Amino acid sequence: MSTISRDQAALTPDRLADELRAEILDGRLPPGARLGEMALAARFAVSRGPIRTALLKLCDAGIVTIVPNSGARVRIITREDARALYQMRAALETEAAMLAASRADAGTAARFRALLDQHGADIAAHPDGAYLQTSADRDFHVVIAQMAGNPLILRGLSHELYPQLSLLRMGHRKVTGRGLQALHEHDRIAAAIADGDAEVAGLLMRRHIRNSWNALAAQLPAPEDAAD
Known part of the structure; x- marks a missing residue:
């Protein structure tokens, strides 16, 4: 019903x-x-x-x-689809992080701290270190997209990319130990943005998304043999 x-x-x-x-x-x-x-x-x-x-x-x-x-x-998202989504995510979120850093103000650090403290509490409640697959993880990235001040990037991420990533992750909810590592990566990205260091913020965001992809890809079906 x-x-x-x-x-x-x-x-x-x-x-x-x-x-x-x-x-x-x-x-x-x-x-x-x-x-x-x-x-x-x-x-x-x-x-x-x-x-x-x-x-x-x-x-x-x-x-x-x-x-x-x-x-x-x-939709059933294939491995090839997933890789394309992460490539697009890396491009958009790296740019968003750099733009957010260029627009950081006195309240940026406090805004991130409140959000990441909540993430830390959520992760601590799961001893297996499950990766953040709730809206909380996505909120961190949405906040950065909002800070970037580019409505096209925000729409591309929020209305098109993130729903597809959520669907992809439905069958891959846990990546053991990834939660704490992701939180550490979020902390470093947030610090770079709050410091106004666009170059470092972009570099850390791209690295974070690459790590996320590597963790997820290990759970996806292996590519079919080309000879098949």
């Missing part, structure tokens, strides 16, 4: 997309799950038009695939 409490008539395509996005990104609709228009229309008590529009929005966000004459399904 839908988790939205509302008048059915108020279910716009945007709200339908938000509902389905939440179910996809928290695993209730796993990769490969079929998203039939008729079934969804019956479930939400709406016509197929708003459902179709919502699915197109999710397709644009990269978390749903729509195949003509086959319908919509939750």
Whole structure:
């Protein structure tokens, strides 16, 4: 059943997309799950038009695939797709970190400290050192994108890249020991940004994303043999 409490008539395509996005990104609709228009229309008590529009929005966000004459399904992200996402992430977030450093002010350090102290408490609650896969980790990067002051970078990360990364990570929730290391990397990035050192902030961010990719890639299926 839908988790939205509302008048059915108020279910716009945007709200339908938000509902389905939440179910996809928290695993209730796993990769490969079929998203039939008729079934969804019956479930939400709406016509197929708003459902179709919502699915197109999710397709644009990269978390749903729509195949003509086959319908919509939750996207399955391949290893090649994942590598491309991380390459794009490195480019955008490195630039965001450098721009954020160039715009740092007296309150920047305190803002990061409050966020990272919360992350530290969250990690301490998990003895296995699970990597931060909740919104808290993403918040650190969103804060940097916001600080960068570039709306195109912020939109590219928040509305397009991060939902796809969240879907990718659904099946790879834990990278043992990565939590503490990621927090240490976040600390160093935050310090460089607060110090206004754009060059170091960009370097540390690129290194952080490379480390994140290496940890995740170790869990992904190995590339198929070229001879196959």
